[in-house]
Amino acid sequence: xxxxxxFGENVEFDHVGLAVRSMxxxxxxxxxxxxxxxxxxxxxxxxxxxxxxxxxxxxxxxxVNLLKKNQSLYHLCxxxxxxxxxxxxxxxxxxxxxxxxxxxVAFDNKNIxxxxxxxxxxxxxxxxL
Numbered sequence: 001x002x003x004x005x006x007f008g009e010n011v012e013f014d015h016v017g018l019a020v021r022s023m024x025x026x027x028x029x030x031x032x033x034x035x036x037x038x039x040x041x042x043x044x045x046x047x048x049x050x051x052x053x054x055x056x057x058x059x060x061x062x063x064v065n066l067l068k069k070n071q072s073l074y075h076l077c078x079x080x081x082x083x084x085x086x087x088x089x090x091x092x093x094x095x096x097x098x099x100x101x102x103x104x105v106a107f108d109n110k111n112i113x114x115x116x117x118x119x120x121x122x123x124x125x126x127x128x129l
Contacts (some may be wrong), residue, residue, distance in 0.1 A: 006093045007078055007086040007125060014064065014126060015043065015050040017074035019063035023055050025105075031055070034105045037062060042104045052077070052106070075121070079128035083113055086125050090115050 023031050023042055031040040038061040042053045054074055056063045063074060079096070083101055083108040091097075095115040103109040110127040117123070 005081060006090060006120070007123075008082070008089045011078045011080045011086055012128075014077040014079045014128075015052045016076055016093055017052045017054050017124065018072045019066045019074045020055050020072065023053060027053065031105045033057065036102060036104075039063060039066075043106075069113045071120075074122070075124050077124040080125050081128055083111055083125055083127055087100055087113065087115075090123075090125075093117070094119060100128075 014127040023040060027042040027044070031042040034042050038057045040055040040057055042055075044051050044053065054063050056067065066072070066074060078086075087097055095117045097113060098116050099114045101111040102127070104112040107126050112124055112126045115123045115125065
């Protein structure tokens with residue numbers, strides 16, 4: 001199988017993010033509020049695939065427009081040990097950084113950064129120390 005290292009060689013897939021209008025009732029206790037992104041998130045396992053459900057909290061949420069278009073696929077997320085190195089590699093591969101790295105509540109305040117590519121869409125990199 002062909003290997004493509006868009007963000008560097010030591011970067012691994014972490015999860016897929018799906019926008020949801022509201023969390024399933026049985027996940028209410030697991031959801032995490034992220035005040036910076038105006039979302040609630042919860043992680044689930046779907047047949048071995050880690051999925052982050054992302055629920056908007058107010059109209060300023062980044063997933064509101066997706067849901068208005070009836071789209072649920074939000075992003076792919078990859079773990080990296082070195083965000084600056086991964087950003088350089090991503091830039092070489094046509095990605096644009098759309099927000100500075102910030103600490104994310106859902107990842108125990110590890111840094112995340114958002115990237116976009118016309119070919120691959122929205123990607124999140126999360127710091128994996």
